[in-house]
Amino acid sequence: MQNDIGREMYDIAERIFPINRSLTGEGVRETLRILKEYLPELEVFEVPSGTPVFDWVVPREWECTDAYIEDMEGNRIIDYRKLNLHVVGYSLPMDEVLEWDRLKELIYTQPDQPEVTPYITSYYEERSGFCMPENLKQQLEEKGGRYHAVIKSRLFNGSLTYGECILPGESEKEIFISTYVCHPSMANNECSGPALAVRLAKWVKERKHKYTYRFVFLPETIGSITYLSGHYRELKKNTLAGFVVSCVGDDRAYSMVESRYGNTLTDRLLRNVLSCIDPGYRHYTYLDRGSDERQYNAPGIDLPVCTFSRSKYGKYPEYHTSADDMRLISSSGFAGSFRVMTRCMEILEKNENYLVRVLCEPMLSKRNLQSTISRKGTYEKVKRLRNFIAYADGTNDLLEIADRIHESAYDLLPIVKELREVGVLGVCEEGNGC
Amino acid sequence: MQNDIGREMYDIAERIFPINRSLTGEGVRETLRILKEYLPELEVFEVPSGTPVFDWVVPREWECTDAYIEDMEGNRIIDYRKLNLHVVGYSLPMDEVLEWDRLKELIYTQPDQPEVTPYITSYYEERSGFCMPENLKQQLEEKGGRYHAVIKSRLFNGSLTYGECILPGESEKEIFISTYVCHPSMANNECSGPALAVRLAKWVKERKHKYTYRFVFLPETIGSITYLSGHYRELKKNTLAGFVVSCVGDDRAYSMVESRYGNTLTDRLLRNVLSCIDPGYRHYTYLDRGSDERQYNAPGIDLPVCTFSRSKYGKYPEYHTSADDMRLISSSGFAGSFRVMTRCMEILEKNENYLVRVLCEPMLSKRNLQSTISRKGTYEKVKRLRNFIAYADGTNDLLEIADRIHESAYDLLPIVKELREVGVLGVCEEGNGC
């Protein structure tokens, strides 16, 4: 079942992998069209180039239809149609025959990983450039000669595209999930996030949920800034917990990036869930941030947003190279991430300040919650139940209780349910004297 | 002197050891009668069976006059009159001849300690049962045959009995000491607590004391719940510090169990006293609780109560078995526990927020508190005095000062006395501008 869901996400990622995405343009639109097949509630928005968004301006739209370097015999050395990482993102058009010594100034490699093509962009200064493996560059360096370098691209006033899906709950309070759709063909650091987000949204839809869920799919940085410029007041007002979901398809360690001060509900939630699933998970402070959590946590925005990843961006060797391909991610990798995120949501839905409704310990045996014979050792069996009750004093939410009694909050959910059913446990709410 | 006091407590424990105690009944009454010989202020109360106490109901009274298993030749295999642990507490009466295969279903042992008879109760479900060493059970298993099993017991509407001794001081504020009197013949985990509590009460009586002291002697769990149901409001209002005293007669490490959040005056007090007496003392959090501190710390009750023990219940091999006999406890074990508790009380009596009465350092030499010659090394001699003064700024009580300057609060008492006598030190009180 988990594996089936993992497979579904892998298949979504595989479909969107080949698309030529960038900050703007048809690649983003096509990606969102595919995601909408899985999540019909997804709405797509366009924001015109030139729109001011806080300190920034929505950039021109970039289109690239072809690009290559060929030798004078017409043999293609690199070909954008085969690997879209070969062109520096937002490159200006060019069509020139150049000596190698001149051409090589336009070429970017990752010298410490000579086999891979790096992913490079130049969004905010106009230039043209190509990317290739360092090994290939070395061969050309030995050979020298002249080459024909072509980029068929254009920059024009168009728009920035993003998707949004809001699943209303009983409460206005929201759970916020953000992922990005602006990288070309990379599997973990691009396709895994949207695939997981779409599948999570489907999971939410299929269940009764108290909170409203907001999923956004946008280009990194400029997309989240654009989105915030239009929505930050409502997000500040309603967001209970938020997640940037990125690099969630591989099988390596789980990781999280804290919010700005590491003290929000989302921090407590991810910390409890991840440490219980994998005590060796990687915990990064906000100093290790790098994606849209930078915007969501910015001063004045102040949303309770953490990043959830498996191998975090910037921390795995294939990151931002052609080696981040479909072999790096797997059904089981996705299934693990799905488990983390659904546990988070299940806990959030029940994360109340609980209050035991009797003074002194409740009598458990009369409610069939405790063995009726008392002997050495059997005390341990009801310990967890009693520990939960001991801290259900109205000052702690479920996560705080779980942390205090060194338990998985998720594993306490059945206890909460049982105690509420027998009437021993209540919820603190405004107006009930808590 | 300390050893004499230790001997006194050992003797009290020895007198009450043989009594057939249970949650209710004559055993408790007889125990309290003996304790009252040492502490005439002890008052005894009876609460009728069936009285609702919070989530619980006072149980019926249990009486057991005889019980045994004998073979068909009339040889007694086990005999309640020789060891009262042989009957499961609150067993229903029986008088039956049974095949071994049927009888053995009623027999409880401690398989990992095959030589000892375990202590078992079944307060809240009606059954009959016997306890014996695993080794003996194995012998009977090999032998098989038929046996005559007799329990001469009855359950009837009677009452639950507890003792209370209040020693009024100048202040309404109280120091609370609770111990239990419901286990049959076990030495450390039963007799040591009442013996220490009685001797402590005598020590308090013999001294001028500012605070009121309240000692209670009650059956565990149902007794403290019953007591709280009648007294929790006054206890909440007046209790400054409270202690559950249990397992205090052996010679092993000291230990304490924290209050619910580990931050009360009692926690700070026991931590300072125990860490100074024995840096290797065992410090348990509230997650390791197990006795009446569960009730005193329950949400809504919220008393500042910790447990003080030597070998804590559940943490020593003889616990809840026939091996917890008079050889396990000693005069010196008692004397050590007495030292801890009297130190605690001496500190409590003087645990004020102190305030130095001069600006800048007081001149110590003019008060003969400091060597008048200044040379390398001699500074250390007045350091402790100066350290105390440095933090006597009206915001710290004695314990906080002691912790800040890494001292035993008890050892600071003479300094406090000396500084108060020379007029350098005052006490912060409401109305004196502190």
Added chain:
Amino acid sequence: MQNDIGREMYDIAERIFPINRSLTGEGVRETLRILKEYLPELEVFEVPSGTPVFDWVVPREWECTDAYIEDMEGNRIIDYRKLNLHVVGYSLPMDEVLEWDRLKELIYTQPDQPEVTPYITSYYEERSGFCMPENLKQQLEEKGGRYHAVIKSRLFNGSLTYGECILPGESEKEIFISTYVCHPSMANNECSGPALAVRLAKWVKERKHKYTYRFVFLPETIGSITYLSGHYRELKKNTLAGFVVSCVGDDRAYSMVESRYGNTLTDRLLRNVLSCIDPGYRHYTYLDRGSDERQYNAPGIDLPVCTFSRSKYGKYPEYHTSADDMRLISSSGFAGSFRVMTRCMEILEKNENYLVRVLCEPMLSKRNLQSTISRKGTYEKVKRLRNFIAYADGTNDLLEIADRIHESAYDLLPIVKELREVGVLGVCEEGNGC
């Protein structure tokens, strides 16, 4: 340049080294006269003997013109004119011929450092005494005989002398620097402090400074108590940060002594500066205090004062002995201390609560603060800038931001300047809505 400044301080120390200083008297006055040559703003004050100052009284003035022990042939064994440590400070006059067995009762040595003459005083009990190396005492012990012991001293109603230099800034808020001038010929634990303080005052004068700077030069303990008795209200009102500067001329590890609770601005400042200059610096809590920080931090005085030293008083072998001579200190030692203190002041002058003026991350590339090409690895280059901005949310001062992002506050000063110049960063002030 730093070495030139180090040399200047060394020269000042060398000039004042030979003077016969004590708590009171001409030695202090002559020292202050010399310091005034370097710092004309230094004003000198006299407080008459007998003046009550808090719990103390200003002592009589002590004058010592000569002292020696000679054998009966007139050979001087020790001579105050050659080493002024040979007389116990505040010794009464004497002129007596004594048997060795009587004389030796008046002699003080440092037995564990037999080559050195210790520094001993007896301010508050009248006695006469001599100091010498333990080795010399042993020789005399073997020899025995009679000796002529002379101290030409007098105690009389005079005054206590101190110096004060206030350099007014735009703000009434003050930075306070205190050093002492009451030890005779010792280099690190006497002459280094005044030399550094004088040079720092000169450095402040030469620069535009927002805050007012107050430098005091006074006898230890009684001097700071005397000064506080007249000035503590204004100091409490205005002092932003304060330093006792002592033992700052040697080349060993830097050290600091915390304020009473270790939580003042000065603590945060010195901690950041010292840990960035030398991660192995010695950090002492207030329990290791020993100089005038005792008075400045006393309850009711409560100034935010820490001590800055290289080898702290009491923690280096030459301390309070004749071995603390000019060879123990150096130009480079002074230069290092000067660097620490000027860094502290530069940071203090800019230690505002900063607030970024845009929502979401500012666009750095349009302000030439960021490389315009994005590739793996280049992110690190702007990380520090972005980290600063991330916590410039109006709730943190510069030091708090530096600590949060694990940076040297001093090294952030250019970033602050740059961000303020491009208009991205503002300062929180009363009335601007922060």
